[in-house]
Amino acid sequence: MSKVDLAKYDNSWYDHGPFLRRLVWLIIGRIIINTYLPIPAKFKVSILRLFGAKLGNNIMIKPKVNIKYPWLLEVGDNTWIGEQVWIDNLDYVKIGANVCLSQGVMLLTGNHDYKSQTFDLMVGKITLADGVWIGAKSLVAPGVICQVNAVLGAASLLSKNVPANEIWSGNPAIFIRKRIIE
Amino acid sequence: MSKVDLAKYDNSWYDHGPFLRRLVWLIIGRIIINTYLPIPAKFKVSILRLFGAKLGNNIMIKPKVNIKYPWLLEVGDNTWIGEQVWIDNLDYVKIGANVCLSQGVMLLTGNHDYKSQTFDLMVGKITLADGVWIGAKSLVAPGVICQVNAVLGAASLLSKNVPANEIWSGNPAIFIRKRIIE
Amino acid sequence: MSKVDLAKYDNSWYDHGPFLRRLVWLIIGRIIINTYLPIPAKFKVSILRLFGAKLGNNIMIKPKVNIKYPWLLEVGDNTWIGEQVWIDNLDYVKIGANVCLSQGVMLLTGNHDYKSQTFDLMVGKITLADGVWIGAKSLVAPGVICQVNAVLGAASLLSKNVPANEIWSGNPAIFIRKRIIE
Numbered sequence: 375m376s377k378v379d380l381a382k383y384d385n386s387w388y389d390h391g392p393f394l395r396r397l398v399w400l401i402i403g404r405i406i407i408n409t410y411l412p413i414p415a416k417f418k419v420s421i422l423r424l425f426g427a428k429l430g431n432n433i434m435i436k437p438k439v440n441i442k443y444p445w446l447l448e449v450g451d452n453t454w455i456g457e458q459v460w461i462d463n464l465d466y467v468k469i470g471a472n473v474c475l476s477q478g479v480m481l482l483t484g485n486h487d488y489k490s491q492t493f494d495l496m497v498g499k500i501t502l503a504d505g506v507w508i509g510a511k512s513l514v515a516p517g518v519i520c521q522v523n524a525v526l527g528a529a530s531l532l533s534k535n536v537p538a539n540e541i542w543s544g545n546p547a548i549f550i551r552k553r554i555i556e
Numbered sequence: 557m558s559k560v561d562l563a564k565y566d567n568s569w570y571d572h573g574p575f576l577r578r579l580v581w582l583i584i585g586r587i588i589i590n591t592y593l594p595i596p597a598k599f600k601v602s603i604l605r606l607f608g609a610k611l612g613n614n615i616m617i618k619p620k621v622n623i624k625y626p627w628l629l630e631v632g633d634n635t636w637i638g639e640q641v642w643i644d645n646l647d648y649v650k651i652g653a654n655v656c657l658s659q660g661v662m663l664l665t666g667n668h669d670y671k672s673q674t675f676d677l678m679v680g681k682i683t684l685a686d687g688v689w690i691g692a693k694s695l696v697a698p699g700v701i702c703q704v705n706a707v708l709g710a711a712s713l714l715s716k717n718v719p720a721n722e723i724w725s726g727n728p729a730i731f732i733r734k735r736i737i738e
Numbered sequence: 739m740s741k742v743d744l745a746k747y748d749n750s751w752y753d754h755g756p757f758l759r760r761l762v763w764l765i766i767g768r769i770i771i772n773t774y775l776p777i778p779a780k781f782k783v784s785i786l787r788l789f790g791a792k793l794g795n796n797i798m799i800k801p802k803v804n805i806k807y808p809w810l811l812e813v814g815d816n817t818w819i820g821e822q823v824w825i826d827n828l829d830y831v832k833i834g835a836n837v838c839l840s841q842g843v844m845l846l847t848g849n850h851d852y853k854s855q856t857f858d859l860m861v862g863k864i865t866l867a868d869g870v871w872i873g874a875k876s877l878v879a880p881g882v883i884c885q886v887n888a889v890l891g892a893a894s895l896l897s898k899n900v901p902a903n904e905i906w907s908g909n910p911a912i913f914i915r916k917r918i919i920e
Contacts, residue, residue, distance in 0.1 A: 474850065505741070513693050529909060586774045670917055675836075727893060728908065
């Protein structure tokens with residue numbers, strides 16, 4: 375028999391923010407951000423700022439981007455957020471300048487304690503420093519830090535921290551080679 | 557030259573169910589289940605039951621869940637079906653109680669015989685016992701059985717059966733460690 | 739400090755085609771192709787041909803197919819394009835006859851030069867010969883050629899060329915066995 379009992383799951387300690395803000399974001403985010411409508415990136419940026427995102431200048435936001443909570447998002451100048459990127463930020467996601475999140479990337483901040491009968495929620499911040507590139511369809515796990523200029527190959531799973539100027543790839547991602555920028 | 561001839565593909569032996577039911581489900585499922593509209597899980601459950609799904613109590617169904625045929629779906633009490641989960645159930649999918657399917661999971665029941673010129677359809681049931689957790693963006697292959705409390709890590713590919721209380725991960729997924737619930 | 743400067747990114751050498759064609763395609767493609775509406779495959783094929791796709795007879799196009807530029811797409815007779823397939827064809831994608839792209843497949847033709855400060859765009863054609871099968875949720879990388887009857891397993895990452903009648907799988911995909919068609 376299983377001892378897991380999801381009826382006893384209790385994430386009441388987690389602060390989702392005001393209900394009204396979440397509800398309005400759910401609707402507006404769906405209409406303006408998580409859509410294929412050709413809405414200018416500047417307008418998307420304005421909307422995200424209204425909901426508390428700390429965004430730099432010249433940010434590119436492609437269609438069908440799925441952001442859980444804009445008030446837990448920080449993005450630097452010139453950064454690209456690709457088509458169908460999913461920023462599932464139950465915890466703070468800090469993205470630097472000149473970062474590229476390619477199409478289909480998922481940044482995952484939520485986890486569960488599989489040792490507890492109540493499957494307790496655990497969250498972990500994600501930090502991607504300046505110049506980082508996350509390849510298409512890759513998944514970055516909760517708690518991960520990528521230092522300056524780190525690269526993750528396509529379709530990879532990253533659950534470790536990546537030092538500066540290193541290229542990692544695979545599932546699970548491992549060190550491949552140094553990144554040398556000319 | 558290729559010998560494969562998809563013009564001769566014949567899945568007429570496969571019983572998709574009445575055409576009208578499929579057509580109505582295609583429309584209703586898209587409007588009520590496979591959507592970001594904030595529709596209460598209880599209402600989603602009622603609709604799925606109308607189309608033949610055997611569902612327990614207290615089931616959570618997140619947005620954008622894609623279910624092929626509700627009449628081939630069984631889910632136990634307290635189970636969570638995460639955002640963008642894709643249950644591609646051409647064959648029966650039986651999910652126990654207190655199961656968590658994290659966001660972006662795919663349960664795949666269809667396959668093809670690559671040895672046949674006509675690329676014959678092959679289907680395989682999926683069974684996930686009580687207390688199972690399938691991690692975000694993972695794919696479970698046709699025919700797989702996960703015993704009680706089995707865990708699959710994120711972004712994994714599972715094509716083998718997982719014994720009770722074991723944690724598997726990777727692509728292809730392999731045994732990682734025992735799950736001990738306190 | 740990062741040397742990467744995406745403000746200096748310059749893809750002006752890349753010919754996206756006339757602006758008006760792209761705009762109209764963006765709208766029409768979303769309404770007719772990248773949708774769950776039950777639109778007949780024949781009508782989808784006609785629309786894609788209008789936008790320059792070279793398509794054979796008896797092609798199956800399932801719901802929610804995402805095609806970047808139809809004018810860079812060629813598909814042979816009897817080929818299947820599965821649900822949620824994403825053909826991100828910044829470069830030419832040539833798909834033969836009797837090919838199966840299973841659900842959730844991504845064909846990726848765009849890349850970036852991570853050695854350049856300006857993160858230069860690089861594109862690579864993809865060629866899938868007759869009889870090829872790409873498994874569900876797999877990603878095919880820029881420049882890849884799959885010879886006749888090649889098979890790629892589900893949830894795989896393919897960045898190498900696959901010889902005829904070989905089955906590859908995994909992340910990264912490796913040779914598994916020969917495909918023998920009876």
